[in-house]
Amino acid sequence: xxxxxxxxxxxxxxxxxxxxxxxxxxxxxxxxxxxxxxxxxxxxxxxxxxxxxxxxxxxxxxxxxxxxxxxxxxxxxxxxxxxxxxxxxxxxxxxxxxxxxxxxxxxxxxxxxxxxxxxxxxxxxxxxxxxxxxxxxxxxxxxxxxxxxxxxxxxxxxxxxxxxxxxxxxxxxxxxxxxxxxxxxxxxxxxxxxxxxxxxxxxxxxxxxxxxxxxxxxxxxxxxxxxxxxxxxxxxxxxxxxxxxxxxxxxxxxxxxxxxxxxxxxxxxxxxxxxxxxxxxxxxxxxxxxxxxxxxxxxxxxxxxxxxxxxxxxxxxxxxxxxxxxxxxxxxxxxxxxxxxxxxxxxxxxxxxxxxxxxxxxxxxxxxxxxxxxxxxxxxxxxxxxxxxxxxxxxxxxxxxxxxxxxxxxxxxxxxxxxxxxxxxxxxxxxxxxxxxxxxxxxxxxxxxxxx
Numbered sequence: 001x002x003x004x005x006x007x008x009x010x011x012x013x014x015x016x017x018x019x020x021x022x023x024x025x026x027x028x029x030x031x032x033x034x035x036x037x038x039x040x041x042x043x044x045x046x047x048x049x050x051x052x053x054x055x056x057x058x059x060x061x062x063x064x065x066x067x068x069x070x071x072x073x074x075x076x077x078x079x080x081x082x083x084x085x086x087x088x089x090x091x092x093x094x095x096x097x098x099x100x101x102x103x104x105x106x107x108x109x110x111x112x113x114x115x116x117x118x119x120x121x122x123x124x125x126x127x128x129x130x131x132x133x134x135x136x137x138x139x140x141x142x143x144x145x146x147x148x149x150x151x152x153x154x155x156x157x158x159x160x161x162x163x164x165x166x167x168x169x170x171x172x173x174x175x176x177x178x179x180x181x182x183x184x185x186x187x188x189x190x191x192x193x194x195x196x197x198x199x200x201x202x203x204x205x206x207x208x209x210x211x212x213x214x215x216x217x218x219x220x221x222x223x224x225x226x227x228x229x230x231x232x233x234x235x236x237x238x239x240x241x242x243x244x245x246x247x248x249x250x251x252x253x254x255x256x257x258x259x260x261x262x263x264x265x266x267x268x269x270x271x272x273x274x275x276x277x278x279x280x281x282x283x284x285x286x287x288x289x290x291x292x293x294x295x296x297x298x299x300x301x302x303x304x305x306x307x308x309x310x311x312x313x314x315x316x317x318x319x320x321x322x323x324x325x326x327x328x329x330x331x332x333x334x335x336x337x338x339x340x341x342x343x344x345x346x347x348x349x350x351x352x353x354x355x356x357x358x359x360x361x362x363x364x365x366x367x368x369x370x371x372x373x374x375x376x377x378x379x380x381x382x383x384x385x386x387x388x389x390x391x392x393x394x395x396x397x398x399x400x401x402x403x404x405x406x407x408x409x410x411x412x413x414x415x416x417x418x419x420x421x422x423x424x425x426x427x428x429x430x431x432x433x434x435x436x437x438x439x440x441x442x443x444x445x446x447x448x449x450x451x452x
Contacts, residue, residue, distance in 0.1 A: 047099050047142065047150045047165050054096035054103040055140040055169035060448050062089040062111070062136040063171040067393045067446045069245065071132075073258040074237070082130040086111045089138055098165075099150055103140050112137040116172060116451065126170070134173040135451065141166050170452030175443035177369065179400040180346065181312035187300025188313070188398050190346040191374075192286065192293055194325060195264065195389070196278035197349040197367055198231045227278035230349055230370065233262035234391050235442075243375040243390055245342055252342050252375055261375060264387040266329045279387070280364060281333065282348060283324035284313075288361075290330035297336035300345075312400065315369055325353065325364040334385055338377045344392035346371050346445055371444040391444060399447035 062085040070076045089111050093103040105111060114128040116135050126137055142150050142165045149162035180188050233239030239260035244253045264279035285305030286292030296305065303311055309321055329337075348366040355362040371394035380386045 043099075043153065044150060044163055044165065048167060050096070050098040051103065051140045051142060051165055052167040052169060054093050054098065055138045055167050056171070056450060057096055058089040058093040058103075058105065058111075058140075059136045059138040059169045059171035060450070061092040062086065062113075062138070063134070063173050064395050064448045066113075066133060066136070067173050067395045067448075068247070069259060069392055071393055071442070072391055075258075076132075078130050078132070082113050082133065085113060085133075085136060089136065093138070093140060098140075098142060101148065104146075104148065105138065105140065106146075110139045110141065135170060136172075137168065137170040137452070139166065139168045168452065169450065171448055172451045173395070173446045173448055174399075174401050175446050176401055177399045177443075177445050177447065178316050178402060179312045179314045180369070180396075180398050180445075181400055182301070182303040182306070183398055185303075186398075187302045188306075188346065189344070189394065189396055190284075190296075190301045190313070191372075192282045192284050192296045192301065193264075194280050194282050194323075194348040194350045194364055194366055195262070195370070195372075196227055196229050197351050198229050199226075227265060227276045228262050229278060230262060234260055239263075243388065245373055245375070245390065245392075250342065259390055261388050261390045264389060265380065266334075266385040266387065268383040269328065277360070279329070280325045280350070280353065280360070281329055282364060282366075283326070284309075288324070288326045290332040293330060294332040294336040297333055297340060320366055323348075323364045323366065324361070326361040328360055329385065329387070334377055334387075337374050337387060341375065341377075342373050344371055344373050344394050346394055346396075347389075369445055393444060393446070395446045395448060397447060399445055401447055401449065 065085050065088050066081060068081075070081060086107050090105045090107060093105045096103050112126060112128055113130055113133040113136055114126045115133060116124050117127045118124050126135055142148050144162060144164060150165050151162050152160065180190065182188055228239070237260050239262050241256040241258065241260050242254060243261060244255045244257035245251075246253060262278075265276050266279065267277060281288060281293055284296065284301050285308065286296065301313075306312060314320060347370050348364075349368050349370050350364050350366040352365040353362055354365075371392045372389040373392045374387060375390050376386075376388040378386050378388075
């Protein structure tokens with residue numbers, strides 16, 4: 001009889017199982033530790049993204065607040081504007097959460113206001129100043145030194161129960177507007193109006209009419225028979241100051257606020273004399289139909305309206321489109337203006353108007369963009385209408401800057417840089433001691449964008 005025994009095999013298997021068990025346990029421990037480290041890494045990356053989002057939101061909001069109508073006064077309160085921007089940055093940051101906790105900013109340490117200046121070495125640096133700042137830098141911090149670090153999950157493994165996270169964002173106001181283009185399916189905040197910038201651009205027919213009319217020989221700004229111009233009434237500050245826009249209550253009151261106004265004159269329907277006309281309606285895809293003009297006043301100018309212009313309104317020198325325009329503002333449009341008092345919208349400023357017939361219609365060459373609020377619409381003594389405009393500051397994401405699209409040429413970008421330089425010279429023509437600023441070349445339309 002042959003006898004067999006399984007004892008040696010059983011003993012061998014037991015020894016193998018005894019060796020595998022601790023190895024598996026060690027492998028599981030290593031895998032869990034690695035997974036925990038990966039999870040901590042992802043947790044810190046998530047906290048970093050949330051912190052950057054908060055910093056960007058705070059910087060963007062604060063930079064946008066620096067562009068308000070107070071810039072149009074002779075002596076803006078620089079300290080108050082800077083303080084308001086810092087307070088807004090703190091507020092907006094606190095509305096954002098990082099790992100479930102509100103983001104806290106130290107007003108003095110984490111918020112810097114100033115201007116971006118190119119240094120001789122070619123680098124662009126933020127020069128801190130509260131005198132007409134255009135850039136806001138925000139540093140968002142979660143650190144042990146501030147008693148708010150980000151907690152980690154694996155504390156014993158690394159010996160560090162928490163980690164520091166710091167993110168910095170920088171937002172800048174930019175006035176180098178090369179075009180306006182609807183974005184996100186929304187309209188342009190633009191009125192289909194062009195306002196006379198200066199008398200130097202009156203057409204030949206108008207100039208001859210003025211020369212033949214003995215009652216209009218005086219072409220000074222004080223002559224009531226002459227149309228008011230944007231340069232005289234707004235930028236030379238010769239206009240009346242009768243209205244005030246309250247941005248908090250969003251109401252118009254009859255009181256001075258340090259910002260002059262211009263009165264736009266609309267003659268009676270059967271009058272074709274342009275000598276006192278300082279405003280014209282612009283055809284931006286409406287064929288000057290009253291319903292279309294009223295819609296654009298209420299809702300803005302859409303991408304469909306700009307289809308014939310390539311979907312955008314170009315603002316570069318020598319590339320501004322020649323526009324069909326008509327002198328009369330229809331009553332539908334005037335009623336729409338009354339219903340939208342106080343809204344800051346972009347407008348066109350023109351110098352040259354070429355009539356194409358016996359009426360008030362013609363072709364318009366516009367010179368630059370501005371922004372304004374309609375403060376009043378009233379009946380004039382001659383049976384026509386008067387529209388009171390007050391300049392405003394418009395911050396809009398529909399503005400296109402040189403870096404926004406590739407279709408701008410180097411000449412366009414150089415022209416935009418010249419605009420910015422001219423504005424900076426106007427800024428610097430005043431001094432920090434006097435607080436008085438020359439507004440002759442001041443920009444009215446801005447875009448806020450992240451620069452860091």
